[in-house]
Amino acid sequence: MTAHELIWRIAGGSGDGIDSTSQNFAKALMRAGLNVFTHRHYPSRIRGGHTYVEVRAKDEEVTSRGDGYNFLLSLGDSFARNPSEDAYYGNEELKPLAENLDELREGGIIVYDTGLFDEEDVAELNLEERAEENDWHVYPVNLREIAREHGRDVMRNTAGVGVTAALLDMDVSFFEELIRQNMSGDIQEDNLNVLEDAFERAEEFEHTHDLTVPTGENEQELGLMNGSNAIAYGALDAGCRFIAGYPMTPWTEVFTIMSQHMSEFGGIAEQVEDEIAAAALALGASHTGVKAMSGSSGGGFALMSEPLGLAEMTETPIVLIEAMRAGPSTGMPTKPEQGDLEHVLYTSQGDSNRVVFAPAGIKEAYEQTRLAFELAYDYQLPAIVVYDQKIEGELRSIPIDFFDREPDPDVGQVLSEEEITEAAHHESGTFKRFDAEAEGGVSPRTVPGQKGGRHLTSGNETNAYGHIDEDPDNRVAQMARRMGKLDSIREDLDEKESSNQAYRGPEDAQYGIITWGSQQGTVFEAVDRLNENGQAVKALGVSDLMPYPEAEVTAFLESVEEAVVVEMNASGQFKGLTQKELGRFGDKLSSLLKYNGNPFEPAEIVDGFEAIVGDDDAVPGDSTTFVPAAGD
Amino acid sequence: MSAFSAIDEDREIDPEEYTPGIEPQATWCPGCGDFSVLKALKQAMPEVGRTPEEVLTVTGIGCSSKLNSYFESYGFHSIHGRSLPIARAAKLANPDLEVIAAGGDGDGYGIGGNHFIHTARENHDMTYIVFNNEIFGLTKGQTSPTSPKGHKSKTQPHGSAKDPIRPLSLGLTAGASYVARTAATNPNQAAEILAEAIEHDGFAHVDFLTQCPTWNKDAKSYVPYTDVQESDEFDFDVTDRKEAAEMMYEVESKLYEGEVLTGRFYVDEDRPSYTEEKQATGEMPEEPLAEKYFDEDSEWKRSYDLLEHHT
Ligand SMILES: Cc1ncc(C[n+]2csc(CCOP(=O)(O)OP(=O)(O)O)c2C)c(N)n1
Ligand code: SF4
Ligand SMILES: [Mg+2]
Numbered sequence: 001m002t003a004h005e006l007i008w009r010i011a012g013g014s015g016d017g018i019d020s021t022s023q024n025f026a027k028a029l030m031r032a033g034l035n036v037f038t039h040r041h042y043p044s045r046i047r048g049g050h051t052y053v054e055v056r057a058k059d060e061e062v063t064s065r066g067d068g069y070n071f072l073l074s075l076g077d078s079f080a081r082n083p084s085e086d087a088y089y090g091n092e093e094l095k096p097l098a099e100n101l102d103e104l105r106e107g108g109i110i111v112y113d114t115g116l117f118d119e120e121d122v123a124e125l126n127l128e129e130r131a132e133e134n135d136w137h138v139y140p141v142n143l144r145e146i147a148r149e150h151g152r153d154v155m156r157n158t159a160g161v162g163v164t165a166a167l168l169d170m171d172v173s174f175f176e177e178l179i180r181q182n183m184s185g186d187i188q189e190d191n192l193n194v195l196e197d198a199f200e201r202a203e204e205f206e207h208t209h210d211l212t213v214p215t216g217e218n219e220q221e222l223g224l225m226n227g228s229n230a231i232a233y234g235a236l237d238a239g240c241r242f243i244a245g246y247p248m249t250p251w252t253e254v255f256t257i258m259s260q261h262m263s264e265f266g267g268i269a270e271q272v273e274d275e276i277a278a279a280a281l282a283l284g285a286s287h288t289g290v291k292a293m294s295g296s297s298g299g300g301f302a303l304m305s306e307p308l309g310l311a312e313m314t315e316t317p318i319v320l321i322e323a324m325r326a327g328p329s330t331g332m333p334t335k336p337e338q339g340d341l342e343h344v345l346y347t348s349q350g351d352s353n354r355v356v357f358a359p360a361g362i363k364e365a366y367e368q369t370r371l372a373f374e375l376a377y378d379y380q381l382p383a384i385v386v387y388d389q390k391i392e393g394e395l396r397s398i399p400i401d402f403f404d405r406e407p408d409p410d411v412g413q414v415l416s417e418e419e420i421t422e423a424a425h426h427e428s429g430t431f432k433r434f435d436a437e438a439e440g441g442v443s444p445r446t447v448p449g450q451k452g453g454r455h456l457t458s459g460n461e462t463n464a465y466g467h468i469d470e471d472p473d474n475r476v477a478q479m480a481r482r483m484g485k486l487d488s489i490r491e492d493l494d495e496k497e498s499s500n501q502a503y504r505g506p507e508d509a510q511y512g513i514i515t516w517g518s519q520q521g522t523v524f525e526a527v528d529r530l531n532e533n534g535q536a537v538k539a540l541g542v543s544d545l546m547p548y549p550e551a552e553v554t555a556f557l558e559s560v561e562e563a564v565v566v567e568m569n570a571s572g573q574f575k576g577l578t579q580k581e582l583g584r585f586g587d588k589l590s591s592l593l594k595y596n597g598n599p600f601e602p603a604e605i606v607d608g609f610e611a612i613v614g615d616d617d618a619v620p621g622d623s624t625t626f627v628p629a630a631g632d
Numbered sequence: 633m634s635a636f637s638a639i640d641e642d643r644e645i646d647p648e649e650y651t652p653g654i655e656p657q658a659t660w661c662p663g664c665g666d667f668s669v670l671k672a673l674k675q676a677m678p679e680v681g682r683t684p685e686e687v688l689t690v691t692g693i694g695c696s697s698k699l700n701s702y703f704e705s706y707g708f709h710s711i712h713g714r715s716l717p718i719a720r721a722a723k724l725a726n727p728d729l730e731v732i733a734a735g736g737d738g739d740g741y742g743i744g745g746n747h748f749i750h751t752a753r754e755n756h757d758m759t760y761i762v763f764n765n766e767i768f769g770l771t772k773g774q775t776s777p778t779s780p781k782g783h784k785s786k787t788q789p790h791g792s793a794k795d796p797i798r799p800l801s802l803g804l805t806a807g808a809s810y811v812a813r814t815a816a817t818n819p820n821q822a823a824e825i826l827a828e829a830i831e832h833d834g835f836a837h838v839d840f841l842t843q844c845p846t847w848n849k850d851a852k853s854y855v856p857y858t859d860v861q862e863s864d865e866f867d868f869d870v871t872d873r874k875e876a877a878e879m880m881y882e883v884e885s886k887l888y889e890g891e892v893l894t895g896r897f898y899v900d901e902d903r904p905s906y907t908e909e910k911q912a913t914g915e916m917p918e919e920p921l922a923e924k925y926f927d928e929d930s931e932w933k934r935s936y937d938l939l940e941h942h943t
Contacts, residue, residue, distance in 0.1 A: 223942030233935030241921055242725060244717075263915045265933045266924065268724055273750040277717035280710075280747075284690070284721030287708060288729070289922040292721075310711050400939050407932040411925050417637055428653020430704070447922065448688040448706035448722065448729050449636030456652075456700060458709035459693070467654045467701060468709075 004058070004214045007069035007105075008164065010157075011052035011096035013077030021157040022053035023395065024182070025164075027224050028174035029057040030397045033216040036224065038395040039065035041598070050077050050096040059216030062396070063361070063521030067603040068103040070211055071168070073160045075143070076116035094121050101125070107135045109209050111163050113156060115144025137209035139167065139202070146198050151190030158191045162198025168213040172199050220399040227391030228253035230362045231321060232261070234369030235293055239409030240319070241267025242292035244281035246274055248300045249333045250392040251323035255295065275300035279307035282318045286311075287457065289447035291373060291411060295321030298340050299330065302347065308382055309348030314457045315380035315434070315445075315482065317412065319372045324388040326597055335597035336389035338517060341573040344386045345546055353482055355383035355489060356545040358517035360502060362396050368500060368543060370408065375492075377412035379442055379485045386545070388568070390518040390599045413444040420452040430465045431455040436477035441484040490547040501552050505531060505538030511613055512556060512563035513539040514589075516574045519600055523566055526605035537609065542574070548581040557585050562629070564612055566605060570595045572627055586630040593625045600624075635926030638685030639728045645678040650704050658702040665816035665842025665854075666696050666763055669734075670703060672814075672822035673761075679827045682730045690719035692744060694736035694770045696763030696842065713744030716751040716760065720906075723758050726922035727907050730830065734761040738768045741777040741797050752806035752835050757905035759829045759836045762799065765844040773847030780888045796888070799839045800880040800897055804873070809834035809900040811876070813883065815841040815854040815892060825896065834905050841892065860895035870899045 008025065012018050019040070026036045034057040041052050056066050074097040097112050104110070110131070112122075122140075131138050141163050147155035158179070165172045172195065179191045231254050235243075243262060245255040255271075262269035268285075272278050278294040285292035296304060301322045311318050322344050326337035346352055355375050359365040365387060372383035415423060423444070424432040433455040435443040446453025456466035461478060463469035493500070504524040509531075515523045520541030527539040540556045542549065557563055563585075565575040572591040579586055592608040594600055604624050612626060651674070660666045677687070687705040691697035693712035700707030710718050719733040740748050740762045751760070767785075768774040774787045778799065782791040803811045810832040814822040822840065829836035843853045860866040860879070868875040876898035883893040910916035917924075924930045 221943060223939050225942050229942070233938070236933075236935050239925070239932060241924065242721070244721065261938065266917050266921075266931075268910075268916055268921060270721075270724070272717065273746050276714065277747055277750070280714045280717035281721035281724075283710075284708075284718035285725040285921075287718070288688075288722040288725035289925055290725040291925070292725075306711050307714065310714075314708070314710075400936075400943060403936045403939060405934065405936070407934045409925055409930070409932050414925075416926070417635065426653055428704075430652065430654055447636075449639045449686055449726055449922070451636075451638040451641075451685055454685045454704065454706050456707040456709060458701075458707075459711050460709065463654075465654050466707070467652075468698075 005056060005066070006071060006168065006211070006213055007054055007056045007066050008071040008073065009052050009054045009069045009100060010073045010075065010160070011050060011100050012075035013092070013096065014051050016075055016077065017154065017157050018051050018053055021161065022055055023224070024175070024178045025161060026055045026395055028178055029055065030222050030224055031174050032171060033218050034059060034214060035062050036395070036397045037062035037065065040393040050092070050099065052096070052100060057214060059214050064525045064602055067601045068105045070105045070108040071164065072100055072104055072108065072110045073164055074100060074110065074112040075156055075160060076113050093117065097122070098125055101130065104134070104136060107210065109167060109211055110136055110138045111160060111167070112140055113143040113160070114140045115142040115156070139163070139205060141202065143198070146201070147194055150193035150197060155191055155194045158194045159198040162195040163202040166199045166202035167207065167209070168211065170213045220401060222397040223400040224395050224397055225362060226393055226395045227359070227362050227365045227387055228257060230365035231369045231385060231387070232257035233403065234366040235319065235373065236261065236265055237405055237407050238291065238370045238373035239407055240291045240293050240373060241265060242282065242285040242290045244270040244272050244278040244294050246272060246278050246296065246300060248297040250325060250389040251295050251297045251300070251321060253392055254321055254323070275303035276307060279304035279318070279320065283307055283311055283316050286316050286318050287447070289411060289414060291377065291409070293319040293321065295323070297323045297325050298327050298343065301340070301343065305347040308354070309350060310459045311382040312348070312350070312353040312482070313459050317376040317380050318382050319369070319376050320382060320384045322384055322386045323392055324386060326595070332597050334389060336518070336568065336599055337595055337597070338388060338568040339570070339573070339595070340386065341545065341569070341577065344384050345577070351483065352546065353381055353486065354546060355381065356386060357384070357500065358386045358543050358545055359391065360517060360520035360541050360543060361391065362398055363402060364500070364543060365391060366403070374408065375489055377410065379489055380412065380445065381485060386517065388518050413442055415444050415446055415453070417451050420446055420450060425452070426465055432464050433457065433466050434462060434464050434478065436464060436474070436481050438481065440488050441481045486547045493544060493547070493549070494551060499549070499552060500543035501549055502541040503538065504528070506536065507538065509536040509538035510561050511535070511537040512560035513537060513566055513605070513609065514542065514553070514556070514563055514578070515539065515566040516542045516545065519566055519568060522600045522602050523605055526602040526609070529602060529606050530609060533606070535609070545577070548577065550581060553578060554582055557588060562588055562590070562613065564590050564592050564609055566592045566600065568594050568599060588629060590629045591627040593627065594623055596623045598623070635923060636726070636728065638683060641683055641686070643683070645681065645683055647674050647678050649684055650674045650677055652702065652704040655701050658698070660695060661846045663843070663845040664695070665765060665844065666699070668816035668819055668822060669761060669763055669840050669842060670699060672819060672826050673703060675823040676826035676830060680830045682830070687730045687732065688719070688722050690715045690722065690731070690733045692735035692739035694739050696734065696736040696769070697739060699734050713739050713742070714747065715739070716744060716747040719758055720751050720754070720756045723756050724907070724916070724921070726920045727757070728920050731758040732761065732830070733758060734763065736769065737762055737764040737766065737778045738776045741799055741802070749802070749806040752803055752808040752837060754906040755807055755809055755834045755903055757833050757835070757907060759838065761826070761838045761840055763842045764799065764839050765842045765848060767844050767848040769844045769847055798881070798884045800884060801877065803837040804877060804880060804898050807835070808837040808898070809903045810836035811880070811898040812896045813839040813841065813894050815857050815894050816843060817854045818857055818859070818894060821859055821894060828896070834900070834903055854892045857892035857894050860893055870896050873898065
């Protein structure tokens with residue numbers, strides 16, 4: 001096991017307040033001086049079906065959920081009370097206990113609510129026997145009774161937190177403080193009493209375990225946030241003041257945060273009839289001079305395909321956010337997957353002319369959303385930030401100074417009226433909007449209402465004034481100019497001080513692992529462990545998907561003998577992209593894939609890698625798939 | 633000071649200003665009804681006092697959607713069916729603009745039907761001109777949502793089994809606050825109606841009957857027509873929703889019996905526009921959002937101000 005850490009899992013029904021309790025738990029640990037990271041698992045069914053959240057806390061940076069966990073607080077599904085449903089779903093009530101046992105580490109702690117579970121049902125789980133085998137320490141507590149004594153049933157969560165605190169020697173004052181901040185009146189009072197009573201009772205238990213909470217001290221003030229916050233904040237700080245959208249999990253979270261803050265930021269948020277409209281509205285607002293965005297998840301993004309192409313053709317800057325979930329079609333709405341890579345890269349007719357970033361984590365999500373706006377407006381094209389439910393939902397403690405940044409309302413090369421008078425026009429006074437010879441391929445624009453700037457913009461191929469033109473020479477000149485913008489962007493990105501790609505492990509390592517987007521943190525943790533195990537391996541996490549970071553990936557692949565591409569989809573889309581972009585390395589690249597609805601765990605990558613380089617024919621794990629390199 | 637000095641410029645306007653130097657001559661087929669819309673629009677514009685550079689015309693795809701190739705203004709020729717969401721966002725971003733969306737019956741009542749319903753529902757202060765030729769012109773004559781029942785085309789060789797859509801009734805039900813129909817054959821009324829529609833503070837829907845002699849040969853050229861406001865035969869109150877609904881139903885039915893009834897069918901001057909509604913709830917700035925980006929003194933709030941929720 002790695003350094004002293006707590007991975008606390010709270011499990012219950014979808015309606016049992018698991019999310020808010022875990023958020024507060026994470027916040028309390030953060031305030032106590034630890035770095036925290038949460039992993040949320042939840043089913044698509046609104047009711048029935050259990051859910052859990054893990055909070056991982058350490059005295060050092062945490063970049064992934066870790067393998068397994070060491071503390072289970074099982075509340076039980078209090079919403080699954082209808083006995084007639086048993087026949088269909090089995091005993092839902094018990095599932096938050098029964099289904100979480102497999103991943104509990106040796107020496108782990110179990111607390112469950114005897115107020116909810118029937119003892120006979122629990123007996124069927126063979127808990128005692130399994131506890132003995134695994135050195136688990138089981139504490140049955142009647143949380144419901146404690147909650148009822150001082151307040152209401154729903155305060156079971158607070159009771160569970162009180163018991164946790166006592167068992168782990170935690171300072172309970174951080175929880176009290178949060179209750180005081182978040183609640184008021186009787187509810188606050190009752191919760192404080194529940195917390196105190198539960199804490200005191202659990203202190204009296206005979207503690208048979210060794211696990212305690214890690215301790216630490218944060219040098220900087222930390223804030224707890226998820227990828228949706230980071231994307232929304234990145235957009236707001238990039239000067240985005242117009243958002244149009246239509247709800248779809250997991251994109252909804254970004255849309256909600258933006259909509260909630262848009263009016264205080266002086267902007268406009270619109271929920272519209274469908275995603276075609278949503279993307280089209282973003283185009284309309286941007287065309288008029290405003291920094292605008294939209295977004296969706298797989299299915300909704302599919303509807304945006306035609307407006308996206310229109311943005312490319314009309315050179316209208318927009319930012320689209322795509323929150324991937326397991327597909328095809330409705331797929332598994334609340335499960336993460338990286339199956340939409342090709343979808344975001346290529347959807348819409350004609351040659352793609354867009355920027356695509358896949359941030360690896362929360363800071364990166366903020367940074368790359370800002371960059372997406374910057375490039376979209378500087379180069380007059382659409383930019384897409386693609387992420388998944390893993391980044392959407394996981395909370396992480398981040399130094400808040402990171403966000404102490406200047407806003408960037410720059411709209412790129414939009415001429416002022418004064419500049420328009422100097423600019424080229426048709427003899428009739430129409431502004432020359434699409435100059436095929438424009439410097440760097442970017443032809444400065446004007447926006448409606450500006451004097452001297454009138455012109456036409458069209459989804460058809462056009463001449464310099466935006467009027468439809470199918471002359472072959474004009475076509476080639478305009479296409480070459482538009483497509484050339486991607487080369488300029490690649491140059492810009494390569495010249496930047498810090499790359500969007502990230503590296504881990506010894507430079508001279510024999511083997512490589514490549515991944516993209518949200519799996520980077522997990523891959524990096526696996527690489528650390530592999531090197532501890534004596535392997536010589538390094539990792540590259542890629543975020544720039546279009547334009548592709550050719551030089552960086554080439555250098556990485558040339559420096560290793562073999563590389564494994566780790567991604568969450570079934571067809572190895574990033575590996576395919578890499579081979580397409582680089583035109584080589586087919587015999588060096590194998591794939592480790594996972595598409596069962598859960599993100600990789602570090603151990604799966606460690607085991608997978610060891611099996612692959614050990615030329616082990618066996619599939620490395622039951623939830624991952626190995627695809628050998630071409631010719632292997 | 634506004635960054636958009638074309639807006640509210642006070643000067644005489646020559647109708648010829650709306651003729652583009654690049655494509656002065658429209659390339660529609662001879663006898664096409666679309667010419668009349670262009671002409672009426674050029675006539676209406678100086679009347680309402682809007683210069684080319686304070687007007688944004690957004691169109692979809694179709695013969696009719698080429699309107700802004702032949703009409704000088706800021707123009708956005710977009711994709712099939714999507715003129716309205718682009719247009720209404722432009723209006724939200726800069727409410728000082730005069731926004732006109734236009735396209736065909738296929739574009740607006742078919743593929744873009746959902747946007748039509750919702751844009752009308754929201755009552756954006758803009759004008760929507762639907763060139764209704766009861767056919768898909770550009771794609772060579774297929775049946776459209778307004779083609780009469782029984783209409784034969786290459787894609788409906790046995791004759792359409794569908795009742796046509798009722799565009800005026802649909803506009804009314806969805807929430808348009810001005811609904812009118814005019815015809816290419818009635819240029820004076822057309823110009824008047826367009827001027828009224830543009831001046832109307834809310835969503836103005838104009839169903840413009842435009843004959844397509846090329847693909848809709850059996851189509852009437854919409855003569856003779858009757859202006860319901862001029863005729864003694866019709867007596868209804870355009871501000872009364874119920875009477876308007878009844879009148880529209882009759883007008884829509886009669887068209888297919890060969891009787892062309894035109895005029896204003898519904899006018900609601902009281903319903904606030906979407907901008908007004910949104911500003912009233914506090915979710916839209918009073919100053920045009922577009923101005924914010926061109927004013928060096930604009931204040932830009934930043935996310936750092938939100939972080940106390942997270943610590
Ligand atoms: C998404 C999409 N589907 C189909 C087409 C082909 N298309 C172009 S115009 C049109 C119909 C035109 O009819 P209408 O909107 O009534 O305009 P008109 O040409 O009659 O003025 C069609 C089907 C297209 N351009 N885009
Ligand atoms: S095909 Fe019909 S609608 Fe199109 S330009 Fe010719 S006459 Fe007009
Ligand atoms: Mg038509």
